[in-house]
Amino acid sequence: MNYIQRIELEFSTVSLREDGIIEQRFQKDIPYEIDTQHLTEMSVAMSRLSKGNKTAILSIAGLYGSITPEARKLDINKDEDYTLAIALVIQELSQRLLANFYFKLKKVNYPVKIFKNENQATEWLQQQIRANQKTG
Secondary structure: OOEEEEEEOOOEEEEEEOOOOEEEEEOOOOOEEEOHHHHHHHHHHHHHHHOOOOEEEEEEOOOOEEEOHHHHOOOHHHHHHOEEEEEEEOOOHHHHHHHHHHHHHOOOOOOEEEEOOHHHHHHHHHHHHHHHHHHO
């Protein structure tokens, strides 16, 4: 995949891909914990790359990531200005369970789906983009 622009953060890279999807890739084998500051930095990076347009987001979790209780309490609906849909690629069962639980509690105004595979996640995001183009 070719990238148009990349923003390096502490333990992830946020990139605008040629296909218009914003990709957030966390470091695979290094433990990390997302706190409120990290969420803010990620949100600013994605907002900057989207240039005010609703964009599909592909988030690829690392193997050893977690999120603090304080970060889980933040209102993520403020990100709907630039979020068309989010596909989460999560390999670890414990992380998938946590993500499913999180999005059951946090109702968002855009589709979110969890995948084990990047290709399936990308195809789903492309479907979301096509559906939005037909209705939008």
